[in-house]
Amino acid sequence: MSTNKPKAPLIAGLDIGSTKVAFVIGTVNMDGLVEIVGVGKAPNTGIRQGVVVNIEATTESIRKAKEEAELMAGYQVNDVWVGVSGTHIKSFDSKGMVAIKNKEVHGSDIDRVIEAAKAVAVPADRQVLHVLPREYKVDNQDGITDPVGMSGVRLEAAVHIVTGGQTALNNTLKCVEKAGLRVNGLVLDTLASSLAVLSEDEKNLGVCVVDMGGGTCNLLYFANGSVAHSSIIPVGGYHFSHDVAVGLRTPQVAAEILKKKYGSALASIVNENESIEVEGVGGRNSRQIPRKDLADVLEARAEEVLNLISHDLQMSGLMPFLGSGVVLTGGASQLEGLSEMGEFIFEIPVRKGLPAKVGGLIDVIKQADYATAVGLLLYGLNENREHLISMASGEVHLADSLDGLTRKIKDFLGNMF
Numbered sequence: 243m244s245t246n247k248p249k250a251p252l253i254a255g256l257d258i259g260s261t262k263v264a265f266v267i268g269t270v271n272m273d274g275l276v277e278i279v280g281v282g283k284a285p286n287t288g289i290r291q292g293v294v295v296n297i298e299a300t301t302e303s304i305r306k307a308k309e310e311a312e313l314m315a316g317y318q319v320n321d322v323w324v325g326v327s328g329t330h331i332k333s334f335d336s337k338g339m340v341a342i343k344n345k346e347v348h349g350s351d352i353d354r355v356i357e358a359a360k361a362v363a364v365p366a367d368r369q370v371l372h373v374l375p376r377e378y379k380v381d382n383q384d385g386i387t388d389p390v391g392m393s394g395v396r397l398e399a400a401v402h403i404v405t406g407g408q409t410a411l412n413n414t415l416k417c418v419e420k421a422g423l424r425v426n427g428l429v430l431d432t433l434a435s436s437l438a439v440l441s442e443d444e445k446n447l448g449v450c451v452v453d454m455g456g457g458t459c460n461l462l463y464f465a466n467g468s469v470a471h472s473s474i475i476p477v478g479g480y481h482f483s484h485d486v487a488v489g490l491r492t493p494q495v496a497a498e499i500l501k502k503k504y505g506s507a508l509a510s511i512v513n514e515n516e517s518i519e520v521e522g523v524g525g526r527n528s529r530q531i532p533r534k535d536l537a538d539v540l541e542a543r544a545e546e547v548l549n550l551i552s553h554d555l556q557m558s559g560l561m562p563f564l565g566s567g568v569v570l571t572g573g574a575s576q577l578e579g580l581s582e583m584g585e586f587i588f589e590i591p592v593r594k595g596l597p598a599k600v601g602g603l604i605d606v607i608k609q610a611d612y613a614t615a616v617g618l619l620l621y622g623l624n625e626n627r628e629h630l631i632s633m634a635s636g637e638v639h640l641a642d643s644l645d646g647l648t649r650k651i652k653d654f655l656g657n658m659f
């Protein structure tokens with residue numbers, strides 16, 4: 243592996259999904275924009291519904307995806323932002339209150355009130371992943387998004403707390419570290435995806451992003467610009483393929499290919515006369531069937547999954563706040579006709595969300611199953627924006643020259659002894 247020194251700071255995201263591991267490398271430029279320079283993907287059989295069930299297989303997939311991305315980028319990466327998901331993720335609302343020091347809100351007051359909201363009893367077997375501020379209240383004025391500089395004596399914060407099961411998170415960390423990487427932070431995968439596929443306007447108007455993955459659909463609701471709720475439905479793309487395998491009596495691998503190549507969630511839009519070849523099971527001959535039969539199977543599952551999402555939307559109590567409707571992303575959202583059917587069932591606008599807001603190799607990452615990995619880079623950028631921009635505007639060159647200086651001193655000392 244080449245150990246070229248990048249001219250700009252590097253940032254990397256690792257999405258360990260139930261079906262694939264995606265590794266994306268970007269550089270940050272002086273304007274604070276991420277340019278994608280390397281992308282790698284490897285199938286993964288070591289994860290079930292977001293939980294590691296095989297450490298070796300997952301570690302190997304991470305290694306493969308990392309090497310592929312590094313080869314494309316020409317740079318080696320040592321640390322990474324990691325997406326986590328799965329049925330072990332739980333979230334809830336909490337509140338905190340503190341007295342404002344010096345009668346004017348400063349950043350330190352915000353830190354304290356967030357700490358106070360976080361100080362709720364979290365069981366020892368769970369780890370807090372995110373404390374997402376929903377709104378602040380200064381004395382009796384509520385609905386404040388940024389209270390810095392405001393006068394008052396009492397600051398309150400309403401937050402949404404996301405936690406993960408300690409064992410599941412530890413096993414994820416173990417796989418990443420075994421693959422030779424340092425973890426910058428663990429990030430809820432849907433939160434990452436939302437950074438890559440949603441616009442600020444959509445978040446302000448209210449929107450629900452649905453990441454349709456292999457084993458689960460993960461939902462994240464935004465109201466008034468901040469996260470209001472999250473939930474998980476344990477059905478995903480795998481179930482579509484499984485139905486095709488059973489319904490058309492074909493091996494699972496063939497079913498997966500048929501679904502991606504010829505699948506549609508709307509049987510009515512499929513040409514009646516079109517036929518497709520279906521591989522037989524256990525050595526039986528292949529046969530021709532109408533493409534519409536495939537769509538019939540997929541339509542039934544699509545209807546079921548979208549009805550489950552619709553139920554979640556209703557139960558969230560947030561429907562009146564979803565002015566921008568629903569955005570579908572993740573690999574399974576790519577099924578033809580899904581968003582049209584979604585719009586019909588949810589009775590609110592639905593669009594497909596592809597990763598955006600980055601430069602570089604956009605043609606490679608402009609697929610719904612890269613939403614999380616790209617979003618992880620944007621999350622990492624937000625966490626370290628000032629530092630990364632200042633590195634991009636010159637300090638890296640300083641580091642290079644310091645490296646050079648160290649080498650010269652070593653050479654000098656080496657020559658002396």
Ligand SMILES: Nc1ncnc2c1ncn2[C@@H]1O[C@H](COP(=O)(O)OP(=O)(O)OP(=O)(O)O)[C@@H](O)[C@H]1O
Nearest residue numbers: 259260261262455456457458479480573574576611
């Ligand atoms: N063109 C397509 N049409 C239909 N389904 C697709 C298409 N492309 C991919 N999929 C499905 O998307 C699913 C994988 O999506 P994705 O890569 O987002 O999942 P993941 O991140 O690995 O899983 P998870 O998020 O559940 O852990 C698979 O079930 C796959 O069959």
Ligand SMILES: [Mg+2]
Nearest residue numbers: 259431455614
């Ligand atoms: Mg995923």
